[in-house]
Amino acid sequence: MTGGRREGEAAIVWLRDDLRLADNPALHEAARSGRPILVLFVLEEVGGEPSRGAASLWWLHHSLAALGGALEQRGVELVLRRGDPARVLPETAKACRAGRVYCNRRYGRAGRRDRDIAETLRDEGVELVLFSANLLHDPERLLTRSGTPYRVFTPFWKALAAEAPPRSPLPAPGRLEPAPDAPRGEDLADWHLLPTMPDWAGGLREAWEPGEHGGRERLRRFVESRLGNYAEGRDRPDRDDTSGLSPHLHFGEISPVQVWHAIDRHATGRNGEKFLSELAWRDFSYHLLDHSPDLGEANFNERFDAFPWDRNEKALEAWRTGRTGYPIVDAGMRQLWHQGWMHNRVRLIVGSFLVKDLMIDWRVGAAWFWDTLVDADPANNAASWQWVAGSGADAAPYFRIFNPVLQGERHDPEGDYVRRWVPELSRLPKRWIHKPWQAPEDVLAEAGVRLGDTYPRPVVDHSVARQRALALFQELPRA
Structure with a gap:
């Protein structure tokens, strides 16, 4: 007995x-x-470095700060530790005499690590208790009639939609009793998650409010003002008709269950169904990841292992910096750098351009998105890049190659999105805004555009690149 408490009475919420x-x-x-509680967050490391990208680390800092403040109002601190959870958890449990660790389930390799950690804790007399929290339905619940994972989204969505609605959201807890003898955590500032020299996060600060409050407010604004136009407007990057919830969902500041019920309460018909189906794509990606943990590194379709990717560093740098000469591509890549986010339609366009116009491996694009997106997600990022490349489950056929000019004209018809993110083209008429290299010289001169100087010429000829890609894809071995 110590301080009147029995061994193993406290609980850790990881x-x-x-x-x-x-x-x-x-x-x-x-x-x-009824147990005293210690709330713990471990900054997991790979090779001594955090396993998240730079933009995600910026978001994480602010999300942890917000969460720590909310927990303090309920009587407990958020204890921060850095390192390997397999080491940190037993140490922490021993220090505060905790008999249980409560945590929410993860998937893919992270889920497999959790099972290993559970064994380590069990050897120390500590139980790891897992809950389902971050998907609408767990992977083992939604299988085909033959008991195999779904590989195509449409039947997956039909099966998910046919299920009973997700459970009702749980309320936030009231006052919490802190665990005795809780070890002191590390200071968030000492983790140096924020950029300093240079501070490139100004655009992120303007665009986002990380934290649970920010997620709730963004959901409220979407439901009240934009959901009614979602089905029509979701593919228009020149409009603000998407939810912007992806980073809040990724960090779990809001749950898909909360989102589902909010949408279900406020929308009927086409808009609500379309948004819920897009939310289900997130589940689909996680189901793929859980059944194929190497989704981010290996082609889901092994035929693509033989593909002869190009290694054009000059073209890759043009893509990364938004200097390809294709305005819709450049606008998306500049939005990504400024806001840590990109409209989903434009993600498809820039992904197709990298893989099928520049012939650069989809994994290179996925790595850049991982570092620059605030919603960089191991399931969505991998599954979406493989979808664009044609190598994934339910993938776009290899012969679906987005034409960046036609995509721009269709989804940014007035050129407003391009004008915002590529201001050197802002004075071009809409007829030429997506293909400035075809504009007459007098039009370019009046708009102040000098191709090859103020704005680059296209790094590739799309029609030539398309034929090259088709020829190489057709040489892949048959399934």
Whole structure:
């Protein structure tokens, strides 16, 4: 007996990509247990470095700060540790005499690591208790009639939609009792997650409010003002008709269950169904990742292992910096750098351009997105890049090659999106805004555009690149 408490009476709530108080099953059940609680976040490292990209680390700093403040109002601190959870968790459990670790389930390799950690804790007399929190339905619940994972989204969506609605969201806990003898955590500032020299995060600060409050507010604004136009406007990057919830979902500041019920309450018909189906794509990606943990590194379709990718560093740098000479591509890549985010339609366009116009391996693009996106997600990022490349599950056929000019004219018809992110073209008439190299010299001169100087000429001829890509894809071995 120590301080009147029995050995193993306290509980640890181990938070990961679930940085919220409301609808958090692990936190909810720990609070219901009546045990004193220690809330822990571990900055997991790979090779001594955090396993997240730079933009995600910026978001993580602010999300942890917000969560720490919310927990303090309920009587407990957020304990921060850095390192390997397999080492940190047993140490922390021993220090505060915790008999249980409550956490929400992860998927893919992370889920497999959790099973290994559970064994390590069990050897120390500590139980790891897992809950379902961050998907609408767990992978083992949605299988085909033959008991295999879905590989095509449409039947997956039909099966998910036919299920009973997801459980009701859980309330945030009230006052929490802190665990005795809780070890002191590290200071968030000492993790140096924010950029300093240079500070490139100004655009991120303008665009986002990380944290649970920010996620709730963004969902509220979307439901009240934009959901009614979602089905029509979701493919228009020149409009603000998407939810912008992806980073909040990725960090678990809001749950898909909360989003589902909010949409289901406020929308009927085409707009609500379309948004819920897009939310289900997130589940589909995680189901793929859970059944294929190497989704981010290996072609889902092994035929693509033989593809002769190009290694054109000059073209890759033009793509990364938004200097390809194709305005819709350049606008997307500049938005990505400024806001840490890109409209989904434009993600498809820039992905197709990298893989099928420049013939650069999809994994190179996925790595750049991982570092620059605030919503960089191991399931969505990998599954979406493989979809664009043609190598994934339910992938776009290899012969679907987005024409960046036609895509721009269709989805940014007035050129407003390009004018915002590629201001050197802002004075071009809409007829030429997506193909400035075809504009007459007098039009270019009047708009102040000097091709090859103020704005680059195209790095490739799309029609030639398309034929090259088709020829190489057709040489792949048959399935």
